[in-house]
Amino acid sequence: MDTKTNTDNLESEILEGKAKGGVAGSDADIEEVFDKSAAVASFIREQSANHQTTNAEVFLEAPFSLEVEELLALLDELKLEGAYKDIYSIKGEKTIYLFSNQYITHNYANMMVMVEERDLIKLVAETVRYESKTYPRPTDVRLFYRNPFKLSVDIFKAVLKQLKETVDYDDIKETKASNNAVYLYSDKFMDRSHATSLAEWVEVEADQNP
Amino acid sequence: MAKITGWAGKMLRVNLTTGAISTVDTMKYKDFIGGAGIGYKIIFDEVPQGTKAYDEANKVVFGVGPLTGTGAPCSGRTNITSLAPTNPYHAVTDSHMGGNFGAYLKFAGWDGIIVEGASNKPVWLRIENDKVTIEDAAHLWGKGTVETSMLLNEEMGKEACIASIGQAGENLINLSSIVNSVNHSAGGHGGILGAKKLKAIGIIGTQAINIAEGKGKDWVDLNAYMMDEIIGANNQHVVPNTPQPWAEFHDSRSRWTAQTALFWGAAKPPVETGECPPGEKNKVGLRTQKAVFDLGPVAEARTIKMGGCHSCPIRCQSNLEVPELEKYGLTRYAASTCINFSSPGSVMLKGYSDGDPKGEVALITKCLGSRLADDYGIWSNYGQLPRDFKYAYTTGKLKEALPKEEYDSIPWDLVESGDPAFLLEFYRRIALKEGEFSHLGDGPYWLAERWKFDEDYWNGNSLWSKMAYPKHHSNESGAQVGVLVNIMFNRDANSHTHQNMIGAGLPTELLREISGEVWGSPDAFDVPQNYTPMNEYKANFAKWSLDRNFLHDSITLCNWVWPMTVSPSKKRNYRGDTALEAKFFSLATGIETSEAELDLAAERISTLHRALTVKNMKTIDMRNQHDTIPTYVFDVDPDKKPFTPGTVKMDKDDMQLALTMLYKAYGWDEKTGAPTRATLEKLGMKDVADELEGLKLLP
Numbered sequence: 069m070d071t072k073t074n075t076d077n078l079e080s081e082i083l084e085g086k087a088k089g090g091v092a093g094s095d096a097d098i099e100e101v102f103d104k105s106a107a108v109a110s111f112i113r114e115q116s117a118n119h120q121t122t123n124a125e126v127f128l129e130a131p132f133s134l135e136v137e138e139l140l141a142l143l144d145e146l147k148l149e150g151a152y153k154d155i156y157s158i159k160g161e162k163t164i165y166l167f168s169n170q171y172i173t174h175n176y177a178n179m180m181v182m183v184e185e186r187d188l189i190k191l192v193a194e195t196v197r198y199e200s201k202t203y204p205r206p207t208d209v210r211l212f213y214r215n216p217f218k219l220s221v222d223i224f225k226a227v228l229k230q231l232k233e234t235v236d237y238d239d240i241k242e243t244k245a246s247n248n249a250v251y252l253y254s255d256k257f258m259d260r261s262h263a264t265s266l267a268e269w270v271e272v273e274a275d276q277n278p
Numbered sequence: 279m280a281k282i283t284g285w286a287g288k289m290l291r292v293n294l295t296t297g298a299i300s301t302v303d304t305m306k307y308k309d310f311i312g313g314a315g316i317g318y319k320i321i322f323d324e325v326p327q328g329t330k331a332y333d334e335a336n337k338v339v340f341g342v343g344p345l346t347g348t349g350a351p352c353s354g355r356t357n358i359t360s361l362a363p364t365n366p367y368h369a370v371t372d373s374h375m376g377g378n379f380g381a382y383l384k385f386a387g388w389d390g391i392i393v394e395g396a397s398n399k400p401v402w403l404r405i406e407n408d409k410v411t412i413e414d415a416a417h418l419w420g421k422g423t424v425e426t427s428m429l430l431n432e433e434m435g436k437e438a439c440i441a442s443i444g445q446a447g448e449n450l451i452n453l454s455s456i457v458n459s460v461n462h463s464a465g466g467h468g469g470i471l472g473a474k475k476l477k478a479i480g481i482i483g484t485q486a487i488n489i490a491e492g493k494g495k496d497w498v499d500l501n502a503y504m505m506d507e508i509i510g511a512n513n514q515h516v517v518p519n520t521p522q523p524w525a526e527f528h529d530s531r532s533r534w535t536a537q538t539a540l541f542w543g544a545a546k547p548p549v550e551t552g553e554c555p556p557g558e559k560n561k562v563g564l565r566t567q568k569a570v571f572d573l574g575p576v577a578e579a580r581t582i583k584m585g586g587c588h589s590c591p592i593r594c595q596s597n598l599e600v601p602e603l604e605k606y607g608l609t610r611y612a613a614s615t616c617i618n619f620s621s622p623g624s625v626m627l628k629g630y631s632d633g634d635p636k637g638e639v640a641l642i643t644k645c646l647g648s649r650l651a652d653d654y655g656i657w658s659n660y661g662q663l664p665r666d667f668k669y670a671y672t673t674g675k676l677k678e679a680l681p682k683e684e685y686d687s688i689p690w691d692l693v694e695s696g697d698p699a700f701l702l703e704f705y706r707r708i709a710l711k712e713g714e715f716s717h718l719g720d721g722p723y724w725l726a727e728r729w730k731f732d733e734d735y736w737n738g739n740s741l742w743s744k745m746a747y748p749k750h751h752s753n754e755s756g757a758q759v760g761v762l763v764n765i766m767f768n769r770d771a772n773s774h775t776h777q778n779m780i781g782a783g784l785p786t787e788l789l790r791e792i793s794g795e796v797w798g799s800p801d802a803f804d805v806p807q808n809y810t811p812m813n814e815y816k817a818n819f820a821k822w823s824l825d826r827n828f829l830h831d832s833i834t835l836c837n838w839v840w841p842m843t844v845s846p847s848k849k850r851n852y853r854g855d856t857a858l859e860a861k862f863f864s865l866a867t868g869i870e871t872s873e874a875e876l877d878l879a880a881e882r883i884s885t886l887h888r889a890l891t892v893k894n895m896k897t898i899d900m901r902n903q904h905d906t907i908p909t910y911v912f913d914v915d916p917d918k919k920p921f922t923p924g925t926v927k928m929d930k931d932d933m934q935l936a937l938t939m940l941y942k943a944y945g946w947d948e949k950t951g952a953p954t955r956a957t958l959e960k961l962g963m964k965d966v967a968d969e970l971e972g973l974k975l976l977p
């Protein structure tokens with residue numbers, strides 16, 4: 069969806085929200101906060117429905133034109149309001165990303181933010197750590213060629229080379245199944261022998277035991 | 279008397295020796311539910327000890343259950359029970375087929391068909407509701423299952439469902455199957471129909487199946503609840519196989535393959551599976567694009583649709599367009615799933631001509647092989663047939679066993695070049711019983727004796743035991759749990775209960791939490807490839823897996839999807855609903871039954887299966903004679919120890935303890951593993967105990 073349509077919808081929703089406030093005849097200041105919250109949440113939901121996270125900086129620009137302090141206050145307010153309990157934020161390096169968990173799960177949003185931030189070494193390392201810790205399982209490197217990562221084979225290879233040289237990520241290790249498929253794991257969370265046997269199971273043995 | 283619902287209320291008894299056709303009251307067997315349960319009871323009661331599979335005294339029970347044909351999700355399975363010719367003791371086994379046969383049998387007003395005696399000339403059984411006749415099958419004998427179906431559909435009309443044997447069954451090949459609707463095959467009992475000269479059964483059923491009075495709305499609501507919140511994809515995998523915005527988790531081994539830009543590419547117009555999140559019940563049937571799962575990305579463009587069994591929303595059978603098959607004298611259409619695709623690929627000992635195991639040649643080979651096997655009615659014994667071929671070939675035993683002329687007549691150049699045409703030779707020679715080569719179809723036990731395989735044959739090749747079957751989700755699946763599931767049957771363990779849970783795709787900690795709720799402690803569930811010593815909760819998990827499998831084969835539901843231990847629903851925190859079988863059973867039959875009560879009925883069926891095995895084997899020493907574990911399970915990974923990360927190497931003492939714990943959980947004799955009188959009586963089977971006592975087979 070292009071931004072213009074979003075913005076058009078947003079404007080109409082702002083207008084709609086004000087109109088409703090007017091009918092209720094409530095205090096103008098409260099009404100304005102309400103409207104902005106509704107508009108911001110609505111924008112985030114629309115973006116999320118289209119499988120995009122929302123960079124909070126967008127709200128500093130027209131038609132929202134919020135001040136930074138105002139935006140931060142509003143985001144805090146969203147957290148407290150029951151009507152917006154689907155709106156979550158993830159802190160990136162330089163900005164905040166927002167999404168609605170009606171459309172995007174927290175885990176997927178995390179992946180999207182890492183892609184958005186273009187710190188590809190961190191993206192690979194953190195994804196591998198997450199999988200080694202959570203499932204636990206070694207990560208099939210083909211994962212990074214798919215949505216939402218969509219790295220090319222060449223880029224991934226270059227990233228992996230750099231990752232292997234980065235001290236902060238020296239827990240990330242590589243193993244191979246007997247068909248040569250490459251898997252990564254974090255030795256903070258998985259034993260090498262465990263990672264290798266799981267890779268072998270997925271790549272070779274599971275196919276023989278359908 | 280209250281109206282019978284769920285069940286049709288009667289079974290058909292057909293005596294092929296006398297031509298007598300009679301009716302049996304299903305309700306006297308209702309404690310055994312249906313399908314496998316009733317099958318075991320009839321075989322136990324009516325087939326004398328010492329009977330062999332092809333003897334006239336053996337019987338075949340085609341059984342369905344109170345849910346078959348009702349429209350409950352995945353309830354279109356038929357269970358076939360008889361003595362198994364592959365088993366060294368001719369002990370009882372089940373074979374299972376999907377398609378529409380089971381539902382049509384119910385629509386015709388029958389809960390089962392008991393086939394007994396033997397005809398002296400080829401016949402087929404014609405069932406049109408209550409009208410049942412034994413017909414001459416001279417014109418069908420010698421034909422494959424596809425042509426048999428076509429001919430009988432011409433006679434009965436296309437609304438008939440036809441199950442038949444191919445040439446393999448006619449020729450008493452042990453590894454033969456019964457096939458309905460071209461690709462729904464049940465493995466292991468085809469030769470028994472051949473021995474009875476029963477070529478086919480054709481059914482037209484036009485009657486309704488009733489559920490309990492006044493429960494229609496509850497039924498619809500229960501169905502909607504299951505479809506919206508509980509059901510996942512094939513094997514009840516509950517996460518997609520790629521990261522997707524709606525999904526918290528993903529797993530590359532998941533059969534939930536649906537995703538954006540993945541198609542049924544040969545549909546006109548092509549159908550995109552898209553993402554199919556929970557709550558969208560009309561997309562459940564798109565979740566499992568099984569063709570790409572089984573055959574790789576090359577299958578996408580050839581997929582016409584996903585097919586499946588009666589009232590199954592999952593649909594795991596790939597329907598493909600493969601014009602290359604015409605070159606081999608077949609139609610361009612292929613349909614199959616899982617092992618039926620992979621098994622023919624393994625026959626190609628030297629691989630495929632293009633060297634790619636997921637390439638076009640592999641796809642053509644697998645489709646060709648699956649069509650030939652189903653048409654001839656050959657059963658792969660869960661992929662063991664090609665492994666036996668490989669063993670015999672690579673050890674030189676095949677060359678030793680075959681007369682030189684016969685060996686030289688085999689077109690080995692096709693094997694060397696990876697040409698799929700080799701499969702024409704492979705399957706034909708077996709099905710038509712051509713020469714010594716055809717003994718590959720005897721099954722592992724008889725083949726090993728005949729071709730003098732060395733002892734090492736039994737300690738590898740994926741074989742499980744001298745009961746002549748391969749491992750099937752054994753120690754690699756839940757360690758002790760998988761082993762216990764694998765020792766129980768007289769064929770490969772067709773139980774997916776434990777494997778579905780292990781492969782569901784959720785993080786282990788979550789699965790452990792759910793295990794705690796179902797089997798008493800999270801310790802029932804191990805981190806895959808990093809298992810712990812045996813405990814009573816694993817025994818509960820194993821017993822539950824077995825009992826649900828026996829229940830599904832009796833009620834009938836598809837154990838490739840059921841039970842619903844987990845769900846894809848985040849709002850349920852991925853909890854499934856293990857009481858769903860009992861809820862559907864209660865609504866169908868009008869007999870209010872709790873989950874625990876239905877589990878007790880399942881335990882009765884498991885124990886009856888055990889009692890029947892004791893009777894067939896003429897020994898109570900199940901622990902040493904039946905429940906054997908191959909030594910490779912204990913010898914694998916020589917540099918690793920049991921209970922360490924990265925191995926499923928088992929410990930001998932621990933596994934003996936596991937057997938004891940399982941026997942204890944069942945109330946069987948802890949020394950021998952045979953059912954005791956007390957347990958049989960507790961389960962309402964005093965008559966079984968009396969019979970075993972008379973045979974001196976009670977511990």
Ligand code: SF4
Nearest residue numbers: 376586587590594836
């Ligand atoms: S999952 Fe597959 S085998 Fe099971 S009922 Fe459905 S189509 Fe048939």
